[in-house]
Amino acid sequence: MKKIVLSSYNKNIIRALRSLHVENCALAQPKENEVLIKVHAAPCNPSDIAFLMGDYNIVKEVPTVPGFEGSGIVVEAGEGAEDLIDRKVSFFIQEEKCGSWSEYIISNRSKLVVLDDDMNMDQAACFAINPFTARGLLDIALLRDNHAVIQNAAGGQVAAFVRQMAGEMDIEVIDIVRKEETVARLKREGAKHVLLESDLQFEEKLKELAGKLDARLAFDAVGGTLAGQIFNAMPYDAELVSYGGLSTKYISGIDPMGLIFHDKIISGFNLPEWREQMDDDFFEQVSTEMQAQFISGKFQTKIQGSVDFDNIGDGLIHCLRNLSKGKMLIKANS
Ligand SMILES: NC(=O)c1ccc[n+]([C@@H]2O[C@H](COP(=O)([O-])OP(=O)(O)OC[C@H]3O[C@@H](n4cnc5c(N)ncnc54)[C@H](OP(=O)(O)O)[C@@H]3O)[C@@H](O)[C@H]2O)c1
Known part of the structure; x- marks a missing residue:
């Protein structure tokens, strides 16, 4: 699989973005309560920008794969997560070594929002946060x-x-x-x-x-x-x-x-603390209500475009200058 790699943090965001590059690696296997997700898209949020600069609350050992959020389909599951196979999901992953700017990711099921089949997957990429x-x-x-x-x-x-x-x-x-x-x-x-x-x-x-x-x-x-x-x-x-x-x-x-x-x-x-304080049933209820608003088109994240892995640096630099125009989605080369 392909993934976007950040080799070192850089306070100069343009340099940090230009340093991003594609690498190949073997697919990992999901363990108990984990799933393997084929990523559809992942946005670049302000938290990702801060992360690339080494200024975020979370600093991972480099080289690392950035990205805290995305959408995709569960393609394999470990014990205790088999019910999620083939389901559309949004995810919010912060601690994992491999972030969402990757063709596939492994996630614990607790980090997933399981989606209605009618959810648009570009919108789903920006749904979990x-x-x-x-x-x-x-x-x-x-x-x-x-x-x-x-x-x-x-x-x-x-x-x-x-x-x-x-x-x-x-x-x-x-x-x-x-x-x-x-x-x-x-x-x-x-x-x-x-x-x-x-x-x-x-x-x-x-x-x-x-x-x-x-x-x-x-x-x-x-x-x-x-x-x-x-x-x-x-x-x-x-x-x-x-x-x-x-x-x-x-x-x-x-x-x-x-x-x-x-x-x-x-x-x-x-957000993660708010989620932790929330009863799972209530979270499900909120999630279902919000998904209905997305499916009806009432709620939408503004998306300004998408960029493939090979052009990620230029695409994200363009979006940095135009944050209010909406999210830039990162998608693996088709
Ligand atoms: N605490 C949490 O749990 C949590 C969760 C989600 C998001 N957040 C934070 O929420 C914030 C907004 O996220 P978002 O996804 O909505 O961002 P976004 O869609 O990328 O939009 C950012 C907005 O902020 C404006 N902006 C950027 N820098 C600014 C500055 N120095 N002074 C004034 N305005 C500025 C931009 O305006 P221009 O178009 O003028 O650049 C743009 O309208 C971020 O800081 C993000 O990290 C926090």
């Missing part, structure tokens, strides 16, 4: 009984799912983006409150809107000073949930008075 992340973030809003939330990186895919799901939960969303073209796109798509972070009156506008809508919850994927500005703009008893560090900058500029006198807090969200 972002839609569940959006759902997990909105669970915080439901628990806190918040009816308005603020989110940055709002042109991205997690944010798009937050907007769609929030609409169904009667939760208002204040979207923050960094490009004027993204403001225009989100408005065309029906987003009600979109702010441009470089607007000279950004902080005043955000504070006014957060007060008016009583937005006491924010989902921060950026960090840096933007996270601090959002924290400071929110009313009393607000929570800033950090779930991404796209700016690669520490959260800064927090007004300590907010923490001391206004009962505001900062917390973090991590």
Whole structure:
């Protein structure tokens, strides 16, 4: 089988991407509760970018095969997983030596989302992480009984799912983006409150809107000073949930008075921990409900294109410059 290999981490992402190359290796055999999956496609997410740079929470021994997520069909199974043969699956694998940018992968059955036969396999490649992340973030809003939330990186895919799901939960969303073209796109798509972070009156506008809508919850994927500005703009008893560090900058500029006198807090969200806390039956229920939304076409991950193994470097460099245009899927050469 063929796999994409990263020989060494590189802080220069362009160099890291250019260094990716294809290698051949023997197929592994699934052990107890494991399956062998023929991978259909795998996306390149911000976590993969951070991983290639050696900046992610997970650092594997190199050489390694990147990729935390994907879709495929189970072609072989170890003892205790035979029922999964021929099933379509999405998977979220973090610790395995061989990641999803590979023709085949081995996964424990616990890392799989078993799919309805009608699920589109390109959509399935981006199903195991972002839609569940959006759902997990909105669970915080439901628990806190918040009816308005603020989110940055709002042109991205997690944010798009937050907007769609929030609409169904009667939760208002204040979207923050960094490009004027993204403001225009989100408005065309029906987003009600979109702010441009470089607007000279950004902080005043955000504070006014957060007060008016009583937005006491924010989902921060950026960090840096933007996270601090959002924290400071929110009313009393607000929570800033950090779930991404796209700016690669520490959260800064927090007004300590907010923490001391206004009962505001900062917390973090991590999908695997959310999943672990979840009862398996409830996870199945959420997964089935979300798959139905994908099959009907109501929920879709925006996909900007696909790249084969031989052209992976150029394809991913192109996508880096256009993250809001959607996910780039990596597919083995046909
Ligand atoms: N904690 C968890 O469990 C968890 C799970 C899933 C995802 N995440 C995180 O969620 C974040 C979003 O993921 P995604 O898949 O939705 O990403 P995505 O679809 O690739 O979109 C990223 C978005 O962020 C914007 N962006 C990038 N760098 C930025 C910066 N420095 N300042 C402001 N905006 C910036 C991009 O805008 P432009 O078009 O302007 O570049 C784009 O709209 C990532 O940080 C990811 O790691 C966390």
